[in-house]
Amino acid sequence: MVxxxxxxxxxxxxxxxxxxxxxxxxxxNLLAYFKMGAAREKVITTEGEILEGTxxxxxxxxxxxxxxxxxxxxxAEELHDKAYSKExxxxxxxxxxxxxxxxxxxxxxxxxxxxxxTTADVFTPEMGKIQLGYHKGxxxxxxxxxxxxxxxxxxxxTAIAPVFSEEYAKGTDALILTARYGKTLLVRAKIAAxxxxxxxxxxxxxxxxxxxxxSAYGTEGWDTSVQVDITGRNWTVPYxxxxxxxxxxxxxxxxxxxxxLTGMTxxxxxxxxxxxxxxxxxxxxxxxxxxxSIPQWVQAMMPAYQMQVTTVLGLTSVSAFGQKIMPLWxxxxxxxxxxxxxxxxxKKKFAGWQVG
Numbered sequence: 001m002v003x004x005x006x007x008x009x010x011x012x013x014x015x016x017x018x019x020x021x022x023x024x025x026x027x028x029n030l031l032a033y034f035k036m037g038a039a040r041e042k043v044i045t046t047e048g049e050i051l052e053g054t055x056x057x058x059x060x061x062x063x064x065x066x067x068x069x070x071x072x073x074x075x076a077e078e079l080h081d082k083a084y085s086k087e088x089x090x091x092x093x094x095x096x097x098x099x100x101x102x103x104x105x106x107x108x109x110x111x112x113x114x115x116x117x118t119t120a121d122v123f124t125p126e127m128g129k130i131q132l133g134y135h136k137g138x139x140x141x142x143x144x145x146x147x148x149x150x151x152x153x154x155x156x157x158t159a160i161a162p163v164f165s166e167e168y169a170k171g172t173d174a175l176i177l178t179a180r181y182g183k184t185l186l187v188r189a190k191i192a193a194x195x196x197x198x199x200x201x202x203x204x205x206x207x208x209x210x211x212x213x214x215s216a217y218g219t220e221g222w223d224t225s226v227q228v229d230i231t232g233r234n235w236t237v238p239y240x241x242x243x244x245x246x247x248x249x250x251x252x253x254x255x256x257x258x259x260x261l262t263g264m265t266x267x268x269x270x271x272x273x274x275x276x277x278x279x280x281x282x283x284x285x286x287x288x289x290x291x292x293s294i295p296q297w298v299q300a301m302m303p304a305y306q307m308q309v310t311t312v313l314g315l316t317s318v319s320a321f322g323q324k325i326m327p328l329w330x331x332x333x334x335x336x337x338x339x340x341x342x343x344x345x346x347k348k349k350f351a352g353w354q355v356g
Contacts, residue, residue: 004189005196012159012197021155029148029208036140038216044099046084048091057136057217060101064134064221067103071130071228073118079107102136102230110235123227126317128240133224137217138243141209142250142309143231148205149254149307153286155201156261160194161278164269164346191266191343198262202255222247238316239326249328250309256335257306261286263342264303270349300331301338 012018034040041056051059067075067083083104089096097105111117123130222244226234234246241249265282272278290304299305300312315327 004186005192008163008189008193009196012163012193015159015162018155018159021158025148025151025155025205028151029144029205032144032147033209033212036144037212042099043101044084044088044092044096046088048088050092050099054216060136061134061218061220063101064103064132068133069131071119071132071225075132076107076111076119079104080112102139103132103134103228106228106230109230109232124238126238126240127225127227130225130227131223131242132228133221134218135221135224135228135243137213137219138221138224138247139229139231140217141213142243142247143233144209144213145206145250145254146308148209149202149257150304152201152205152258153261153303153307154283156198156258157265157282157286158279159197160262160265161269161272161282162275163190163194163266164349165272165275165278187347191347194262194266195259195339195343198258199255202258206251206254233310234313237310237313239313241313246309246313249313252332253306253309253312253328256332256339257303259339260306260335260342261303263339263346266346267342267349270346297327300327301334306331306335 038053038057041054041060042050042052043056043059044050045059046063063083067079069075084096084100092099097108110122119130223242226237226241226243226246229235237246264285265278268282268285269275269278272281286304289302294302294305296311296315300315305311312328312331317324317326318330
């Protein structure tokens with residue numbers, strides 16, 4: 001079984017189109033990193049000096065440490081009114097809020113853009129105590145991961161769609177299904193190889209970007225609350241959660257999404273007579289739902305939406321047997337069940353194919 005799985009995995013990876021997609025994914029990943037990575041960082045100091053690159057990152061880390069800890073109304077007011085002198089702000093002119101540390105941009109956007117708001121207006125009791133701290137590396141890592149997972153999904157569809165459909169197109173399905181272990185070990189090896197490939201693609205994206213961003217920005221800030229995200233993606237996460245926890249949850253969600261997409265593509269592959277039809281149909285099932293307005297609970301069970309992470313983490317807790325349960329675990333449980341069901345259905349469909 002192990003040797004057969006390795007053979008099927010080599011078949012999946014060995015296709016020219018798959019190599020093209022892998023190279024494209026790597027190029028897109030590096031392009032996105034260099035577009036928003038450490039080399040492009042700029043910050044203005046409280047004395048009005050502009051720093052770039054690594055110096056800018058180190059300055060922002062030191063600046064954020066001064067305000068590290070629980071976010072209070074007094075701390076927000078101090079960041080808004082007193083952290084920078086009027087002279088330093090005037091020196092940067094209209095670009096001040098593009099150059100000041102993220103923590104000030106966050107406070108300005110969250111509390112002072114329209115009117116002065118208090119922490120009670122902005123946060124709910126379920127969010128607990130909001131902790132400030134430097135978190136740029138985690139913010140960018142999660143943002144990059146969300147974008148790259150959609151590309152990874154396209155790679156998975158391209159690679160997995162031919163697993164069964166290609167056998168029909170080449171006429172080798174009859175050879176496989178009439179072999180001694182054709183309907184058992186051979187089919188299982190194909191399914192196992194497909195899921196291994198999906199998992200490897202997911203973890204390679206996480207691993208590569210984890211090294212790129214956390215080596216440049218540092219691991220500091222894992223205990224910062226996710227609700228202070230400057231991008232606004234996590235403002236409404238209804239739990240007490242820090243960046244370390246969110247990164248762990250994100251990896252679980254991304255892995256579940258990639259494996260669910262793999263299972264779905266396997267079933268489509270087993271139902272289509274050509275690889276082209278399988279790729280088109282699987283890609284449509286992956287991408288098209290994003291264009292429609294769908295209830296968030298349904299979105300949380302779909303790969304493309306799961307890859308956005310906050311679609312799942314943005315759902316409020318549900319009560320069961322007197323306990324509150326994060327929808328995350330429900331979504332992952334349903335995804336795992338669906339993944340297994342897709343795999344079993346694909347096996348039955350291919351093994352039950354009538355050959356002449």
